[in-house]
Amino acid sequence: MIHVDPLPLLSVQGVTKHYGAHIGCADVSFDLYPGEVMGIVGESGSGKSTLLNCMAGHLPPDAGGVVFDTRADGPRDTVTMSEPERRMLSRTDWAFVHQHARDGLRMGVSAGGNVGERLMAVGARHYGDIRDKATDWLDRVEIDASRVDDRPTTFSGGMKQRLQIARNLVTGPRLVFMDEPTGGLDVSVQARLLDLLRGLVRDMGLSAIIVTHDLAVVRLLADRLMVMKSGRVVESGLTDQVLDDPQHAYSQLLVSSVLQV
Amino acid sequence: MIELNNVAKTFTLHNQGSAVIEVLRGVFLSVAQGECVALTGASGAGKSTLMRMIYGNYLTQGGAIRIGGVDLVQAEPREIIRLRREVLGYVSQFLRVVPRVPTLDVVAEPLRAVGVPPDAALARARSLLQQLNIPERLWTLSPTTFSGGEQQRVNIARGFAHPYPAMLLDEPTASLDAANREVVLALIEEAKAQGTAIIGIFHDEAARARVCDREIDVSGFTPGMAA
Known part of the structure; x- marks a missing residue:
């Protein structure tokens, strides 16, 4: 057993x-x-x-x-x-979730871009796929799809932290x-x-x-x-x-x- | 199914003058499949301590505690985690949950953890909550705001969701009304009929007499307390 x-x-x-x-x-x-x-x-x-x-x-x-x-x-x-x-x-x-979300995010890039960037770093190239996956992940961390083009500077502390988690987990890491x-x-x-x-x-x-x-x-x-x-x-x-x-x-x-x- | 062999427990309180308190000594106990054994003894005799040792959240200083082929005294954390997920259930007196999680998911979680698909796990959770008379309008709410009796029934539903081969029950009928007490006793009897080995603490004597096959007086293992 x-x-x-x-x-x-x-x-x-x-x-x-x-x-x-x-x-x-x-x-x-x-x-x-x-x-x-x-x-x-x-x-x-x-x-x-x-x-x-x-x-x-x-x-x-x-x-x-x-x-x-x-x-x-x-x-x-x-x-x-x-x-x-x-x-x-x-x-x-691997993924690394920092205490301060700004250390793990790119503050000048949109929420969708923050998530999509990680996908591109491992070879994703199709814009539509990247955007769909980014939107899906924002939804999983409970960030409204209407915020996908907003920069994290406009997010609350909790939202920034959830965005950092989405950015980290989108590539399917095994260890966080x-x-x-x-x-x-x-x-x-x-x-x-x-x-x-x-x-x-x-x-x-x-x-x-x-x-x-x-x-x-x-x-x-x-x-x-x-x-x-x-x-x-x-x-x-x-x-x-x-x-x-x-x-x-x-x-x-x-x-x-x-x-x- | 559950086998305790010469088990001993001491607490060392490093920040209170390094006091060493010997709590239990020479515990032998064996529970077969389908059997329910009650732990009895005065308050402070060590019933809850023994229960926690069997669940592995208290360390045991001597002897062996074997459940389904694992010796909890020697086991690695991951073996105990697996044992708790698959083999050994525990209904404590207090519900401890992540705030905000709906009651239905709290109850279904043990099934999800052993790989039961979401639909089947939720169906089982609904049926248990119904049996335990938790009103359906509460199912989507977190149980953290429920009354004491409701929380306890959620805890019991969660504890009985997965058919564990071994279970520990800490006062499962305390603070329940007659109808719900009856439901819980029926759940215990059903688990026994399916072969679950149970160790329980019941202050409710009638309940104890009905579901337990034997009683073990823990004061017999308490140094300084034995007559």
Whole structure:
């Protein structure tokens, strides 16, 4: 009845990054399997964003490997692969959702253009098809089709974030990195975004790594959770196990510090 | 189906003087297919703790908890996730959902997660909500604004949507009126007839007497509490 997937989609092996004498993240290892959502929590400066950027190829780690199960050649270490190869991977198989939507969007280009551009980057050329697909994705992230030609500068914060998600997912990636995807949004907009992300993860069979400091967000979105402090992973496990029965002193402090609503 | 072998649990409170609290010791328990076992014992004896250990959201310090070939004490998170999706259901006392999701989708979700097509999953959800007397006009609303009793019935509908081979029930009949209590007991009996192994906490003695085949007094495993 139970069978275990043979290969992880992403295998992080001893990733370490220093900023001078300061530790960014140290010796982080884990495997992520297809369809899994992993949350990374910890206070500011705990190294979670450094780790995310090392995994996504935005920062070169000082040591360690990030092995991704590529469609063409099976598991490859993305740290040692060539820059063009890594860039291709980040267009076809990976997506990166920034905390600030403006970092992940082109603010001078229309909403439809923002989504269409990603399709063109992987080879789409037929204008009608690109526009149809862009409109379809705007609809999936609940942006009205009448806004397709508007620039994101005219969008609200929540709409910008949903547009960023559409731009990222339109090419059908297999792994999504998210850096505080609901940070800075008001609570009702957060709920809508969470609902959207959960549906997309389930329906597209995505794997995702979500960095956040919001424990409620990880409880609803993540299957697994990693707690970081001072650049190191102090605890990891099933999300509800880490939140309901934290083992490490720091995780206990983190969980008990949340205000009850 | 569910097999506990010499299970032990302690809590270490690092931020409260590193107090170590031994909660359970030497738990042996076996539940066969189609059998329902009630956990009993005074408040604080560790009934809910044991239930959470069996579901895997509390870590277990010793022994083995085997369900459908998986030992939860040793299992990797992804094995537990798969077990929970396919084999082990849990009806907790509280409904925890993403705000804004309609009740119908909340109930259908466990079926969607095991790959049941949307139409079939929604049909099953409708039939359960109907059986549990949730008015149809509420189905498209999020259950977060429902009354306590309604939320609990939504939770039960969701818990029984997929026919799990093993289930954990935490006070499934609390805060229900007589008619709905009857519906829930019938759902439990139906699941048993289909071979589901059930462990439950029932403060409702009549309900316990009706659906449970055996009772296990958890205080027998509680250090310092056993007579």
